[in-house]
Amino acid sequence: MTRIVFRNANLFDSPSATLKPGATIVVEDGMVGAVSFGQLDIGDAQVFDLAGRVVLPGLIDAHVHVTATIPDFFKLSMLPQSLITAQSKDILEQMLKRGYTTVRDAGGADSGLAQAIELGHFAGPRLFIAGRALTQTGGHGDSRPAFFNGMSCACCGAVGLLGHVADGVPEVRRAVREEIRNGATHIKVMAGGGISTPNDPLDGTQYSIEELTAIVEEATAAKTYVMAHAYSPEAIQRAVRCGVRSIEHGNLIDMATAQFMAERGAYLVPTLATYAAIERHGKQLGWSEAMLEKTDRVKNQGIEALKMAHAAGVKIGLGSDLLGEMHVSQYDELKMRQAAMKPADILRSATWVNSEMMNQMGRIGVIARGAHADLIVLDGNPLDDLSIFQDSRNLLAVMKAGQFYSNHLTQASFTV
Structure with missing residues (x-):
């Protein structure tokens, strides 16, 4: 060379x-x-x-869904794997052209996609994957339609499926081991409600302390870590107490929780860009009023949450969490954070802090x-x-x- x-x-x-x-x-x-x-x-x-x-x-984007080619995870799970992979190719290439040379997938991408990039079949960022995110029955990552029973997923493993439904300590241990076996470089767990699922409250908690602890233990045994989707102070504190390394979103955080995170050395990965994008496109994408109301709530508190975390000394990473056609708004995350942080600190989040969080210091x-x-x-x-x-x-x-x-x-x- x-x-x-x-x-x-x-x-x-x-x-x-x-x-x-x-x-x-x-x-x-x-x-x-x-x-x-x-x-x-x-x-x-x-x-x-x-x-x-x-x-x-x-740049490093520490919260992406590169196989989220449409913003409806159930419909996504019904698409052929080959179609999702073909659509992901363009998403990955555009991320790289924007200067994001590494991304951390938070659910959906598999090891074959990472290998396709590594072998040069696709042009894309260096890809770290969670595989499927662990979710309890009815949790944020459970995209099955109502009254769909008897299977842990609706599509038997299609690329792009977000959730791995598992309940109870033995099941979650097996689920972590399965994702690691399939090439996951880190584990994602849904520790609270989300905006894209209409029936789970944002300030609710998901998974028991025993289950969360078991998930972290299995990840630690495999020499990796756990990232947790959580919005509310209670969900955040439970996850951090159990040893979760990074909290994703965290929009409803309070100062006491931010200080607790700083004391424990946990990372926060806010994702402001996705809420602004959903606000612009949500209605035309068919999102329900309940989902849009939750989006509005977290969007309005995102900057204040970031200010609190920054003031408390929390280590803040950078992620975007965009879906479907909204991926073009990836730079918005950089711009929007300037309401709470200096540009230099935001760029540090997108480079040094993310590399530290991902155990890749000195490499990226x-x-x-x-x-x-x-x-x-x-x-x-x-x-x-x-x-x-x-x-x-x-x-x-x-x-x-x-x-x-x-x-x-x-x-x-x-x-x-």
Whole structure:
């Protein structure tokens, strides 16, 4: 693989969330070979002089559903696996072109899709998968229609099915083991109600303490961790007390719960973009009034929840949780958070914090020797305003593992 060198880069240092000018970045064999702020003998290489443009680590979206090609999980589970996979191809490619070089799937994607990307059949971000999310009977991930009995799923395992229905300690232990056996890199559990299921209250709890504890024990035994869908203070505290590593959404959090999370070292992954997108598209997608009312409730409290968590010192990751045609709003997550956080801190969430949460420190989310050569080049300063991402002309290049997937650097901006 050709050695590629970026000179005169304004490098976003994700651990400190600062820009460092005058950087030289050497890429070889898909990895970052060196980062220097002084003289560096680079030898034979393709050299890009960035003239002070900003270089960031590839972004990480820690809450996606890449197989959610339509925003109705029951209808999704009825589609042929081959169709969902074909539709996912476009979703994955567009994520990568936006500069998201790694994503953490929160339910639906399987190991075959991750392998398709790794083997080069699909262009897409590096994909970490939960497999199917664990849900109790009637829980947020149970997408079966009313009065559908006698089976744990409606489709016998179609790609895109969100939930793995399991009840009781023996069943949840087996469910975790099954998802790990099928290639899950982390485990997702539904610990409370959700907006896309009309009959479970947002402030309700799901799974017993014994079941949640068993789920975490099995994940820990497999050297991985658990992410939990939860909105209410009670659901969040129960999950964190049982050892869950990251709380997804958390819109109804209070200060006491935020402080409890900070004390326990738990992560919070807010997903503001999805509620704004659902508000725009929900009615035309056929969402019920009950579902739209719940969406409105969490949307209105999302920024305040983020402010509380940030003030309490909670480690905050970044996710979007978009569905179907709403995936195009992925950048909205960056922009919307500016009502509660500084741009530098938001970018740190999307890089360094997410890598730490996913147990991938030093590999992704940072531009440093030995990391994957995942990086993006921006024309302009994102620390001034993250709206810069929403003008595609500002994204000059996207590289994943040393390979350009988008490159708008002109002939005048590099020499060989």
